[in-house]
Amino acid sequence: MSELQIGFALFIATFLILFSGIPIGFGLVLISIVFLLIFGDAGALSSVSSIFIGELSSFALLTIPLFVLLGCTIGASRAGKDLYEALHRWLVRVPGGLVIANIMGCGLFAAMCGSSPATAAAIGKIGIPEMIERQVPVRLATGSIAAGGTLGILIPPSLTLIVYGIVTHTSIARLFLAGVVPGIFLVVLFALYAWLSSVRFDRIRHGGGAVPAASYTMGQKLRGSVRSLPFLAIIVAVTVFMYTGFATPSEVAAVAAFMALALVVFLYRTYRMRDVWPMMRDTVRESCMILMIVAGAAVYAYMMSYLYITQSLAEWVFGWGLHEWQLILLLNVFLLVAGFFLPPVSVILMSMPVILPVLQQSHIDLVWFSIVMTINLEIGLIHPPLGLNLFVIQGVAPQVALRDIMLGVLPFVAIMLSFIMVLALFPELATWLPDRLMGAGA
Template structure:
C-alpha cells in the first residue's frame, strides 16, 4: 500500500476506534501500535515509550495542570452566582439585560478558568433558571449560555492556545494576546444579538416587569467581583509585562484563586479542598494523557511517512491561501462535531503545520480562527459538548430547544470567522503592538 492509502485507512480506523467509546488517549496509542506493527518495524515500536515519556517531560506542559487547578478552584466556589448577580444589577433596565449579564459573566469567568464546559456549567446553573423565571425565552437563555461558554477556549488563559503553542512552537503569551480582542468582540456580538431578540420580545409583551436596584445595591454587587478582577489584572500585568513565564503566571493565578475561595468563600475545610484537588488531578491527567497519546500518534504518522505524504499531496493542489483556509475551516468544523478541541489540534496540526508554513500563513492568526471554529463544534447539534452541559444544568429545557437556541450563535460565529479572514488585524494587532513582530 502507498503512504496515502495507509493514511486513508489510518483515519478510518482512528474514527472507528474513537467512536467505540474507548478513551481518546488509549485509542490513539492502540491505533499507533497496530499500524507500526503491520506497516512499520520493530525499531518503530521500540521508540513508543520514549516518545510517550518524552512528550510529558516538556516543561511547557506545566501550565496545563496549573490552569486546570485555577478553573476547578473558581468552579467550586459561588463565583458564577456572584458574577451573575453583580452584572445583572447594572444591566437590568436594558432590554435583554439579564441575558447580556449572563454573557458578560461567561466572558469574565472564561478569563479566569479557560474551560468552556466549566464556564457554561458555572454560569448556566444560576443564570438559566433566573432567565426563564423572568420570562426570557428558554431557547435564548440556553443558547446564550452555551455560546458564552465557548469563550472559555478563546479568552486567555486558554488550554487550547497552550496546546497549540506547544505543538507549533508558537509563543503562548502571543497567542493569549491574540485571543483578547476577538474574545471581547464575540462577547459584544452575542450581547447585541441578545439585546435585539429581547427588544422584539419586549415590544410584543410591553407589560413585562423590569426590576430596579438602588445605587448602593449596585455598588455592593460590584464589590463582589473585585476579587475576580484582581486575579485577571494580576495575570495580565505579570504575563504581558514580561515579569513571568506562562508557567509561572499559571502558578500565580492558581494560588490567588485558592486564596480567594478560602478567604472570600470560606472554602477551607479539607473535604472541600480535597474535591477541588481531586477534580484538578482528574482533568489534568485526562488532558496530559491525550497529549502523550497524540504525540505517539504523530510519531507513528511521521515514521510511516504519512504526514509528509499528506502534506506533499496538499501542496500538489496548488491552492491559493483563500482556498486553503476555506478547506481547512470546513475540515475543522466537521471534526469539531465529533472530537474535543485538544484532540483535533494534536491530531491535525502535524499535517496542517507544514502546509501553513509553506503558504506563509500567520500561525497566530490561524490559531484564533481555528479556536473559534472549534468553539462552533462545542455548540453545533447534534454532538456539541456544551449543549449537553446545558441540558444537565437545565433539565427542564428540552434538548431540542437547547439546540435551536444555539443555532443563531453558530451563525454569528461563522460570520465572525469570515470577518477575521478579511481583517486579520483583529487577531494580530494586539500581540504585534505589545510584543513586536514575531
C-alpha cells in the same frame, strides 16, 4: 500500499478507535503501535516509550495542570454566582439586560476558569431559571448561555491555546494576546444580538404580562461588585506578569492558581476537606486526561511522520493547486466537522501534525490561525446535534427541551461563522495586539 492509502486506513482506524470508548490518549498510542508493527519496523517501535515519556517531561506542560487547578478552584466556588449577580444589578434596566448580564458573566467567568462546559454549567445554573422566570424566551436564554460558555477556550487563559502553542512551538503569551480582541468582539456581538432579540420580543409582547424589572441603588450595585473584583484581579495579574516579562507562562499559572485558592479560602471559607477535595480531584482527573492525550498525540505524530503519511498528505494537498483562500476554507470545513465529534484539545493534537506543514509552506500566520481554529472548535461545542455544551445546558435546565436549546444556539453559530469570515478579511483583529505589545513575529 502507498503512503496515502496507509493514511486513509489510519483515518478509518482512528475514527473507529475513538468511538469505541477507549480513552483518547491510550487509543492514539494503540493505533500508533499497530501501524508501526504492520508498516514499520522494530527500530521504530523502540522509540515509542521514549517519545511518550519525553513529551510528558516538557517543562511547558506544567502550565496545563496549574491552569486546570485555577479553573476547578473558581468553578467549585460561588464566584460565578457573585459575578453574575454583580452584572445583573448594573444591567437590570437595559432591554435584554438579564441576557446580556449572563453573556458578559460567561465571558468573564470563562476568562477565569478557561473551560467552556464549566462556564456554561456555572452561569447556567443561576442564569437560566432567572431568565425563564422573567419571561425571557427559552431559546434565547439557553442559547446565550451555551454560546457564552464557548468563550472559555478563546479568552485567556485558555487551555486550548496553551496546547496549540506547545504543539506548534508558538509563544503562548502571543497566543493569549491574540485571543483578547476577538474574545471581546464575540462578547459584544452576542450581547448586541441579545439586545436586538429582546427589543423585538418586547414589541411583539407589547408589554403585556411582563415581569417588572427590579431596581437597585448605587450602593447595592457597588456592594454586589465587591466580591467579584478580587477574581477579576487574577486576570489583571496574569496579563501584567506574562506580558511584562516578569514571569514565564508556567510561573504565571502557578501565581494565578495560588491567588484563586487563597481567595476561595478567605472569601468563601472553603478550607475544609469536603470543600477542597472536589477541586483537587477534578484537577487531577482533567489534568491527567489532557496530559495523556498530549503524550499519545506525540506518539501518533511520530508514527505518521515515520511512515511518511504527514509529508505525503501535505504534498497531496499542495498538488491540488489550491489558492490560499480555498485552502483556508478547506481547513475550516475539516475542523468544523472534527469539532462535532471530538473535544477541542483532541482535535488540535490529532490534526496539527498534518495541518502544520501545510500552514508553514503556505506562509499562513500561525497566531492568526490559532484564533480561527479556536472559534471553529467553539462552534463544534454548540453545533447541533452533538455539541457538548448543548448537553451541559440540558443538564442544568432539564425543564427545557433539547430541541429548543439546539434552535436557540443557531443564531450564535451564524454569528461565529460570520466572525471567522471577518477575521479572514481583517487578520489584524487577532495579530495587532500581540504585535503591538511583543513586536512583530511569526
